[in-house]
Amino acid sequence: MSFTIYSARKIITMNPNRPEATHVAVRDGRILGAGTLEELVGWGAHELDERFADKILMPGLVEGHSHTMEGTFWRYIYCGYFDRMDPDGHIWEGARSIEAVVERLQDAAAKLDGPDTPLAGWSLDAIYYGDRRVDRHDLDKVASDRPVGVLNASGHILNVNTRALELAGLLRTGINHPGIPLGSDGLPTGELKGPDAMTPVGIHVGFDRDLLACDESGLRQFARLCVRAGVTTAADLANLLPPDAVSMMLRVTGEADYPARIVSLRRLQNMTVPEIVDRALELRGMSTEKLRLGIIKVVSDGSIQGFSARLRWPGYYNGAPNGLWYVPPEQLREMFALALEKGVQVHTHTNGDEATELVMECLEEALRRHPAPDHRFTLQHCQLADAAQFRRMKALGMCVNLFPNHHFYWGDQHFAMTVGPERAERMNACATAVATGVPMAIHSDAPVTPLGPLFTAWCAVNRQTASGRTLGENERIDVDTALRAITLGAAYTLKLDGEIGSIETGKRADFAVLEDDPREIGAEKLKDVGVWGTVLGGRIFPAAGI
Amino acid sequence: MSTTDSSTAPLPVTVIGGYLGAGKTTLVNHLLRHAAGRRLAVLVNEFGDLPIDADLIEAEDDNLIAIAGGCVCCSYGNDLVLAMLDLTKMIPRPDHVLLEASGVALPGAIAATVGILPDYELAGVVVMADAETARQRAGDRYLGDTVRQQFAQADIIVLNRTDLVPPSEREAVRDWLISEYPAARQVSTERGQLPPEILLGFREAREAATGQPGPLHGDHHQLVSASAVPEGPVDAQAIADRLIAPDLGLLRAKGVVQDFRAGLMLVQIVGSRAEVTPAPPGSDVGMVCIASRDAAGDSELLASRLKQILAKFSLPVEAIQ
Numbered sequence A: 001m002s003f004t005i006y007s008a009r010k011i012i013t014m015n016p017n018r019p020e021a022t023h024v025a026v027r028d029g030r031i032l033g034a035g036t037l038e039e040l041v042g043w044g045a046h047e048l049d050e051r052f053a054d055k056i057l058m059p060g061l062v063e064g065h066s067h068t069m070e071g072t073f074w075r076y077i078y079c080g081y082f083d084r085m086d087p088d089g090h091i092w093e094g095a096r097s098i099e100a101v102v103e104r105l106q107d108a109a110a111k112l113d114g115p116d117t118p119l120a121g122w123s124l125d126a127i128y129y130g131d132r133r134v135d136r137h138d139l140d141k142v143a144s145d146r147p148v149g150v151l152n153a154s155g156h157i158l159n160v161n162t163r164a165l166e167l168a169g170l171l172r173t174g175i176n177h178p179g180i181p182l183g184s185d186g187l188p189t190g191e192l193k194g195p196d197a198m199t200p201v202g203i204h205v206g207f208d209r210d211l212l213a214c215d216e217s218g219l220r221q222f223a224r225l226c227v228r229a230g231v232t233t234a235a236d237l238a239n240l241l242p243p244d245a246v247s248m249m250l251r252v253t254g255e256a257d258y259p260a261r262i263v264s265l266r267r268l269q270n271m272t273v274p275e276i277v278d279r280a281l282e283l284r285g286m287s288t289e290k291l292r293l294g295i296i297k298v299v300s301d302g303s304i305q306g307f308s309a310r311l312r313w314p315g316y317y318n319g320a321p322n323g324l325w326y327v328p329p330e331q332l333r334e335m336f337a338l339a340l341e342k343g344v345q346v347h348t349h350t351n352g353d354e355a356t357e358l359v360m361e362c363l364e365e366a367l368r369r370h371p372a373p374d375h376r377f378t379l380q381h382c383q384l385a386d387a388a389q390f391r392r393m394k395a396l397g398m399c400v401n402l403f404p405n406h407h408f409y410w411g412d413q414h415f416a417m418t419v420g421p422e423r424a425e426r427m428n429a430c431a432t433a434v435a436t437g438v439p440m441a442i443h444s445d446a447p448v449t450p451l452g453p454l455f456t457a458w459c460a461v462n463r464q465t466a467s468g469r470t471l472g473e474n475e476r477i478d479v480d481t482a483l484r485a486i487t488l489g490a491a492y493t494l495k496l497d498g499e500i501g502s503i504e505t506g507k508r509a510d511f512a513v514l515e516d517d518p519r520e521i522g523a524e525k526l527k528d529v530g531v532w533g534t535v536l537g538g539r540i541f542p543a544a545g546i
Numbered sequence B: 001m002s003t004t005d006s007s008t009a010p011l012p013v014t015v016i017g018g019y020l021g022a023g024k025t026t027l028v029n030h031l032l033r034h035a036a037g038r039r040l041a042v043l044v045n046e047f048g049d050l051p052i053d054a055d056l057i058e059a060e061d062d063n064l065i066a067i068a069g070g071c072v073c074c075s076y077g078n079d080l081v082l083a084m085l086d087l088t089k090m091i092p093r094p095d096h097v098l099l100e101a102s103g104v105a106l107p108g109a110i111a112a113t114v115g116i117l118p119d120y121e122l123a124g125v126v127v128m129a130d131a132e133t134a135r136q137r138a139g140d141r142y143l144g145d146t147v148r149q150q151f152a153q154a155d156i157i158v159l160n161r162t163d164l165v166p167p168s169e170r171e172a173v174r175d176w177l178i179s180e181y182p183a184a185r186q187v188s189t190e191r192g193q194l195p196p197e198i199l200l201g202f203r204e205a206r207e208a209a210t211g212q213p214g215p216l217h218g219d220h221h222q223l224v225s226a227s228a229v230p231e232g233p234v235d236a237q238a239i240a241d242r243l244i245a246p247d248l249g250l251l252r253a254k255g256v257v258q259d260f261r262a263g264l265m266l267v268q269i270v271g272s273r274a275e276v277t278p279a280p281p282g283s284d285v286g287m288v289c290i291a292s293r294d295a296a297g298d299s300e301l302l303a304s305r306l307k308q309i310l311a312k313f314s315l316p317v318e319a320i321q
């Protein structure tokens, strides 16, 4: 049987027995072996493909925590402060001032037909514009007749114009809601904080009723972003996975030229614990090579920058009251116990260290009742954990998926406002996790920050904030450790490390095809490594042609 | 509601909060059984364990349970606002919404959200307390601040499951709640067996206006009711402010009075929450109320205090002081 041998400038295998190779042999979408040409020709008749001769091959990158709705968001206007690449590969320049945001939206509004057609933007990050808040008058400059709304980068704030407020019946005095600040005229300023304040206006500016849902075209766009980021497997962290969505996902990912593997987790919602465990087992049975199902996601608290994360003493640096619980401990205990008993994996979102503590306490109890080897229950974000908590994770057999991108985007705010200097320096303590032996992944939480494991690796290696401060030098990790986290590390948290995450015999032929060698380019340039495209199950996907 | 303008009148919403096991679901089912023709819509955060007694269920759909008497129960998952916007489009429209908050939700936040939605009006925040566990929960390392905030945001605290603790303990919890959460009125019950009027209001405006005591369904030895008719024009806002003072222990009151400035006004009290709005023209004046016996004493005493208050504010408050 014939097979293909690819030559490369270098192959970074992530297999410690032979960390580097020059050739990789692929048959039936899987790796026959990586090594020298002489070694590989022993497999028999082959075809030598030299198209990657000047490229670097790595195992296809694994994004351990993203949301496929990143693909959906690109149908709205990008208003972020930083440059960002869209699914077409077009780089949208960052909007560096409120005026630039307004101008960009004006351009988009000019292309709309119908005077009432709503206009929606996303990824606004007002914290970079100094003390001045974005208000409805700014967006009134975009349009006064059509509703206009821009979602904040965090996803927790929506800014709208006067017309949008009017349509939602909120252009009135006497509103008393913590998520709706009022101006000196007693009317809402147009800033809406939290889903309860956002939703009634969001539906008028063109945001879909369920922002978290991802439709078919969003799923396709998401995969195009994956190719551009060198990602071959991406976890979609919180899906409700209703039957029609599952059939759509099975159909789309089942197409031979769909260029990514998707691992979609079922979020604990609208079901009892026994029901969701049954559903997870049923979903697991429906899994294919390119759509993995059967893991449960639980959200235990909110976010740190939204002051809704649950922090231990002494709480928020600016004195804000403690955050919110999203599930009671009784439900966590029941969830963990039944999942352990039935062999279903659970990933739990914790941001604050109190949430992390409670989740570990509940898991420890559940493990005492249902000892389960290799459960790999994973803490997602887990941004504030301290050293003792990492030791406890290790003892409990947990994995962690940390969020280093936060340092770059919001590290300065964490330092100055949310958790203060000392805890800001230990946030996303990658070095402690590794030293403690907790299996670790790192993630982007796209669309909260851009999908791009090499950028995430750069964040973990440099811990640099947007203003250039190095936040927590001791928690920096080296490039090799970071590269492991975005391949085998993430694969391990998804129980896919036997299948993907390294280039060695028997694994799937999933590669990131790179223009530069991440080991040689230098730690400070890791984010600039060029991505040519990917190989997925032996099928080649150049970014330029996607 | 029998009035013809009910489709445009704001839909009243009672928020029912409290930690797991405090009896929110029991209370909701009790109200469904005593809806007396009102079409109730129950909104629950999740269909965890089904929140509706099996014998009440007529049909079940994905996100909707049809209940005897034209009532419905919908789950709102993560999006309360969308569920509420959908509810107003339902035909026939419900008469009253019971919003059962999740065990860790802050009912005050939900109440604020009700306040920003068109077509809705808040009809009070009721928080259930489990007589057996309330104090322990309020001191819990993880949950304590959440539970304490829930109580602090209540207009009425329902001390439930009082049959499960000895009388001395019941009194101790009651006194503790009164001293920690003086802003909330309090009522005790055993299995959520409250007169529906406390949460749902008096059935008809007429009922209040006739000056007859509101009927207290069932045996409610913890409660007393009374009614009175003001002699002439009064200061409606001053009366409302007086009726929510803790010494009266009023749980619910409704009345139409002739305000000396604004004309016919509707005064509605839910625990510590008071609202004064214009009354439909031609309404008869009169006021009816339900109070807890602990605070109010017997019906005669309550009736005489109510009369005194109506008399006291029969002139503008500025004139009295």
Ligand SMILES: [Zn+2]
Pocket (backbone or CB within 6 Å): A065, A066, A067, A237, A445
């Ligand atoms: Zn996420």
